[in-house]
Amino acid sequence: MERRDFIKASAMTAATAAASRLAVAQDGVEPSVSARHAGDVRWQKAPCRFCGTGCHVQVGVKGGKVVAIAGDQQAEVNRGLLCVKGYHVALALYGKDRLTRPLLRKNGKLVPISWNEALDVIADRVMLDPKGFAFYGSGQWTIPEGYAAQKFMKGGLSCNHIDPNARLCMASAVTGFLAVYGVDEPAGVYDDLDRADVVILWGNNPAEMHPVLFSRIIDRRVRGEKVTIIDLCTRHTRSSQHADHVLLFKPHTDLAIANGIMHLLVERGTFDREFVQRHCAFRGDNEPMDLAGKPIDFAEFKRRLAEYTPEKVQEISGVSADAIRMMADLFGKRDVRITSLWCMGMNQHTRGTAINALVHSVHLLSGHFGRPGDAPTSLTGQPSACGTAREVGTLAHALPGGRVVPNAAHRAESEQIWNVPEGRINPKPGHHTVLMWEKFSTPPEQGGDIHTIWVQVTNPAHSLPNRHALVDPSRKIPGRFLIVSDVYPTATTEIADLVLPSALWVEKNGMFGNSERRTQQWYRMVKPPGEARDDCWQIIAAARRLFERGFEGMKDKDGRFLFHTEKAGKEVPIWDFARYYDVNVDEHLFEEYRKFSTYKHKDLAPYSEYVKARGLRWPVVKQPDGSWKETRWRFAGFDDPYVKKGENVEFYHSPTNDGRAQIWFSPYVLPPEVPDDKFPFWLCTGRVLEHWHTGTMTMRIPQLRSAMPEAYVEMNRDDARRLGIQNGERVALETRRGTLELPVWIDGRGSPPPGSLFVPFFDEKRLINELTLQAHCPISKEPDYKKCAARVRRLGSGGA
Amino acid sequence: MGPVAIAAILVTIDPSQDQALRAVLRARGDLELGETIGARIPAVLDTGDAVEAERALREIWDLPGVSFVDVVSVDFSEASELSPEPAPGS
Structure with missing residues (x-):
């Protein structure tokens, strides 16, 4: 058999094995030896270099070079699958212009x-x-x-x-967790995506940014399970295409939406009274705003929410009153399991801490917390x-x-x-x-x-x-x-x-920690240039x-x-x-570092345990038999060893030291810059599937570069028609801070509503961040890249 | 032999369109199909170069009835150049 035929046969075996495994939703199957072309290629595990999902890959090395990549079938995160960036990850090593000397x-x-x-x-x-x-x-x-x-x-x-x-x-996610639970990082895990009846995307586009996680949700639908996806967004994306409900909201008004849901839960009495009485307290903003806020009672909480009627929220956000009621209906049902996902849309926000705290609060108020499938979970962008x-x-x-x-x-x-x-x-x-x-x-x-x-x-x-x-x-x-x-x-x-x-x-050598508290390890496999x-x-x-x-x-x-x-x-x-x-310097440093990890019950296992695993989620606690056990659902009595025996839920790092999480009220306020007569558009920035962050690695991968070679500005068709702009036409995009020339993309991969623009930030020849706003959340200090006022000018024209 | 990119992929489909989609996919010269399992068709994509592979994946993803394309593995061990040129602007 020729080598090429052998590789193809191995590939078919690998694909068939993966399909069989996914058909029965089976985790942790040993990789088939026949699925690897044996001989002179040496395979080792490593987490992917790119996003915060934390997929594991198998890296094939021959002659001192990485020559093949496979999804790691033993990895719970990705179950052998990879996204377009993941399977090209090795090529990031081999750009011709690597820096090789100081x-x-x-x-x-x-x-x-x-x-x-x-x-x-x-x-x-x-x-x-x-x-x-x-x-x-x-x-x-x-x-x-x-x-x-x-x-x-x-x-x-x-x-x-x-x-x-x-x-x-991520800073706003951190301060959100601290404000609510007194300790950082999600309580939930990716397993929630396998159990949720409803997945709400709060300004999040996982189909492009965390595609392997999104594939996990789609996979359930393929197997005949019902999973409702609600896409709360400011523009249509690939995720919207799979959503049951696409709720377009005006930028920055997510605070009003969260308050509107909580208002209805309180007004109708459909909040989880027992959960709230046992596990929660109420808190409002201080002036000036800070992480601690100030305690308020339930009556005051209710009073502050009162103005966020569905009609008022519709007026502020553009989301219909009926859709707000639909969301409140869902959160009001105890037998429905709801997972919320978010990433930069909520974090890069001048009220980033507040919106993070509010989404946690919606879950806490409704008791959608602490059961598999019921989780407010922030995703990270970096590995x-x-x-x-x-x-x-x-x-x-x-x-x-x-x-x-x-x-x-x-x-x-x-x-x-x-x-x-x-x-x-x-x-x-x-x-x-x-x-x-x-x-x-x-x-x-x-x-x-x-x-x-x-x-x-x-x-x-x-x-x-x-x-x-x-x-x-x-x-x-x-x-x-x-x-x-x-x-x-x-x-x-x-x-x-x-x-x-x-x-x-x-x-x-290296170690990463992904979005679901999973610490991962890998060894050096090739030498740097x-x-x-x-x-x-x-x-x-x-x-x-x-x-x-x-x-x-x-x-x-x-x-x-x-x-x-x-x-x-x-x-x-x-x-x-x-x-x-x-x-192994990594091991020496890690063993010293892990002494720090028990203070906040983020216990880490010895380095050697991570060598054996495809990552372990902290707290990782030593068992009587000497083994080390990871924790999936934090603060949940059935899984978290630090919850007091007999308690279903315990917030043991409560900001108030009484085991209670904080349900926040934070009002909707206007963002620091809004469209006006001179700059009539909202400008949002973000990523695209093919490129990771500033593109320094993915732009060196020819396949990814050719698939998405340059930045563009997404524009609504009606706006383009009104301004006489053709698809592909180069325009000047202007804010109060600068100007950038970009081609217009109408009805492209994403589709902004009228009055909105979107530009990806990967392209170093078109630095969109010369135009963005440095205003930031007063608590997290995280800037808002998602909204500022902009205008579009046809080149050679006076502007629009 | 020139540079090759051989990828193991899973095409997730609307099962009601299995036969029609298989016919469309089979008509492509670069794809070898396995037996459909559940709603997934395991397949091997064999293209002249890696850029073509990327283009082919997009075309498959855009076919009516295809809801997702996952990649299981990619082998570029026989590719003559992994990255033929630096990024623009560098």
């Missing part, structure tokens, strides 16, 4: 330098003033990478200016937004495991685990993302106190809002220095002073350079190196890249 800007040009010189440059910048050195990362940091960066900054430099780009995508940004706590105010820097006990515990002197951790929160970049772009004499930012695993010159204000000014201020670690040239490396070539995905090196190594090597210069912060209490690592009783020089893999 580059330093000299006389305006980036020129190659040695790693030794690069580390000296970093050390020089720290020594200049450690308090003005900032670190900007992302939810694409692996858990050990984020942990190393966290320790480097807070335990080494005594500086809290570290924040992830998760601030731009380790939960595992790294939120759990490791690479945020300006946070310490690992749910601790915060202003809390003296939390600092003391962290100093004890890190074995650093008392008082090493600075009690003052550092600058959050927007403020960090504002300060970097502000001259020192005007209060700009950040002189250097080290960026890893993200592309802020492309992804930050209003780049003209937050990024560009820094390039003209003497003494400002930008360090960027990345795998490809990006909009940010283009303006950087020092560029460091990084290893990508399976070119290094040229002199590209692990981000984690870069941090440790920079720390070592400072240690060698006598920088006190890089010593622990005993005078040892902050990242001291031993093997068989001897220190391993992991700062020397040739020796970095003499030990």
Whole structure:
């Protein structure tokens, strides 16, 4: 048999096996050996590099190169299936323009330098003033990478200016969870999608953004189960095509919709009185708004909701009063199981914390919580937004495991685990993302106190809002220095002073934490190109350079190196890249990090358990027989080991320390910028199926690039006709912050209603974030990329 | 032999249109069909190059009666170039 025929036969076996398995909704089947073309290809597991779903892939390696990708049939998340990005993930390694050498800007040009010189440059910048050195990362940091960066900054430099780009995508989800439950991250899991009777998409488009999860819902319908999908959206998407109810709402009015549902539940008495009496309390906004809010009683809660009648909500939101009643009817039924999903639509919102808290509140008020299929679940956009940004706590105010820097006990515990002197951790929160970049772009004499930012695993010159204000000014201020670690040239490396070539995905060991609290592990499978090196190594090597210069912060209490690592009783020089893999640095860091994890009952198992599994969902608790058991439904007595025996539900991190979750009332208020005569359209930005975030990886994959080569502006047909614009015509899109030329797409993949526009943000040649608004949620500090006022002008015309 | 992209896929269909869809799919030269299981047709997509594969998947997805296309595996071990050119703008 020819090799090609063999591969085809193996492929058919794999597809047939997957179809058989899915037909009976069976999990965890061992992969068929015959489904793999055996011989010279070595297969290993890894989570996908892209979104927060956390699919596992099998990676086939031959001759030091990844040559094949298969969905991992043992993975509960994706059950052997992959989306268009997932099955191309390996190709992201092999773009021709990988960065392979450190580059330093000299006389305006980036020129190659040695790693030794690069580390000296970093050390020089720290020594200049450690308090003005900032670190900007992302939810694409692996858990050990984020942990190393966290320790480097807070335990080494005594500086809290570290924040992830998760601030731009998940921060409102975090503050929503904290406001309601007193602890971050979802109680539910993906299993809820297998049990829900109704799935509500709150401004969410999983058919494109989390396609494998959406396929899981469609799969149930294929098997004859009834699953009602309600799409609450501001434009028609691929998800809308599968929805039973498409409820188009005016941007920002989701708060009114949530309040309208709660109003009817209270007015009709169809809320879950027993659940609320036993497990909940009521809370309203403070002025100014904060995370704690203020307690209110049920009567006050009812009084505040009173104005949100179905008719009033219809007037505000555009969703019909009957549809609001239909939603309230559903939530009023105890025998229906409802799962809510959301992602950036609710998070990137100037009232992001409030709308997150309100959707949790709808579920709590109606008792749709704590049973399989009944869950309010936020999805993440990045592979380790939960595992790294939120759990490791690479945020300006946070310490690992749910601790915060202003809390003296939390600092003391962290100093004890890190074995650093008392008082090493600075009690003052550092600058959050927007403020960090504002300060970097502000001259020192005007209060700009950040002189250097080290960026890893993200592309802020492309992804930050209003780049003209937050990024560009820094390039003209003497003494400002930008360090960027990345795998490809990006909009940010283009303006950087020092560029460091990084290893990508399976070119290094790693661990991610996905949207459903699942911690995942993988091993290095191939070597990075040229002199590209692990981000984690870069941090440790920079720390070592400072240690060698006598920088006190890089010593622990005993005078040892902050990242001291031993093997068989001897220190391993992991700062020397040739020796970095003499030990498993990830394992060493993770074993130290997991000591932090029990404080908020986010218990992690030993590293070795993750090697065996396709991820485990925390809390992972040791059993009497020595095995480790994951938890699926958090706060639910039947599954969560930390719920008191005999309780069905217990919110054991309640903000009020009484086991109660908080049901919030937050009013609908106008967004900071609304369409007017000069800028008559709503502009929304987002992602597309083919490209992941700023496209630095997916635009290097020819198949994905050819499928979606450039950004566009989606426009309603009637608006286009009124303005005399043809499909495909290039127009000028303008906001108060900038102008961008884009082709118009009418009735394309998405379809905005009249008065609305949509532009994807992946295209680095068309930076939509030069136009977006930097206004942010006052609590989460997350900017609103989903709505600002815009206008469209035909090129060569006066405008419209 | 030139570069190939061989993908194992699952085509989820409206079962009432199974026979009609199978005929449409079979008419494509790049697709080998397995037996329908439930509402899914396992299939192997064999295209001249990876870009063609992507295009073919989209065409299949757009067929009336097809509700979803999942990919189980893709093999590009015989492809001569994995990424022939850098991204535009880089």
